[in-house]
Amino acid sequence: MSRMQPRDFIVIRKELITPNMLRVTLGGENIQTIPDDQESGYVKLIFPTNGKPLFRTYTIRHQRHNEIDIDFMLHEDGGPASSWAKSAEPGDSISIGGPGPKKMIANSGDWFLLAGDMTALPAISVNLAQLSADAKGYAVIEVVSESDIQPLTHPEGIKIVWAINPHPGQQSDFLLQQVQALDWLHGFPAVWAACEFNSMKMLRDFFKKDKSVSKENLYISSYWKLGSNEDQHKEAKRQDAEMA
Numbered sequence: 001m002s003r004m005q006p007r008d009f010i011v012i013r014k015e016l017i018t019p020n021m022l023r024v025t026l027g028g029e030n031i032q033t034i035p036d037d038q039e040s041g042y043v044k045l046i047f048p049t050n051g052k053p054l055f056r057t058y059t060i061r062h063q064r065h066n067e068i069d070i071d072f073m074l075h076e077d078g079g080p081a082s083s084w085a086k087s088a089e090p091g092d093s094i095s096i097g098g099p100g101p102k103k104m105i106a107n108s109g110d111w112f113l114l115a116g117d118m119t120a121l122p123a124i125s126v127n128l129a130q131l132s133a134d135a136k137g138y139a140v141i142e143v144v145s146e147s148d149i150q151p152l153t154h155p156e157g158i159k160i161v162w163a164i165n166p167h168p169g170q171q172s173d174f175l176l177q178q179v180q181a182l183d184w185l186h187g188f189p190a191v192w193a194a195c196e197f198n199s200m201k202m203l204r205d206f207f208k209k210d211k212s213v214s215k216e217n218l219y220i221s222s223y224w225k226l227g228s229n230e231d232q233h234k235e236a237k238r239q240d241a242e243m244a
């Protein structure tokens with residue numbers, strides 16, 4: 001079976017983790033088609049329409065023997081994925097393709113910097129949990145409200161910086177400002193960042209031009225674009241890659 005071939009999964013339960021983050025646990029007989037060790041890998045949720053199906057990309061937050069957890073940020077605009085998650089009930093089914101490859105922070109840095117908004121929080125959480133116990137650095141996480149702060153497993157030497165932004169995406173340099181305020185540590189950092197498209201471009205320029213982070217030690221991606229659906233965002237990413 002192709003890794004991206006769609007198949008149906010069953011809603012087992014759901015839980016409101018914070019006011020703006022909803023966790024849906026999926027299982028069913030097709031759970032065995034997901035290989036082991038796929039936390040932080042992505043899957044494509046598929047929503048039927050009158051035209052072509054809608055695809056939405058989400059991170060595997062937890063994986064157990066017969067279950068996976070997908071965390072949904074509950075957007076104000078009520079997109080198809082978050083709307084589905086809010087209305088989903090145990091026994092409902094959802095068609096999913098994947099998983100795709102995991103994107104982990106490089107392990108070659110002298111210290112570590114992770115940054116992102118709530119859409120990246122599941123992947124940041126997995127990355128933090130797999131760092132070595134003596135790792136040092138920062139995780140800068142943008143959340144909608146103080147109530148959206150979550151307990152995270154992380155090395156003692158990683159400082160978690162929670163940045164409150166009630167209007168995600170509307171201030172493109174918000175996350176950049178939080179990162180610029182950090183005390184840059186000695187040595188070479190490994191950087192992992194994911195966020196809104198315009199915010200990503202500002203962070204990328206800062207890491208590459210201002211801080212000379214090497215290509216090998218830098219992973220940066222946009223997970224969404226303000227005012228755009230996934231297809232439009234994908235096209236913006238394609239054009240950006242051609243210009244880079």
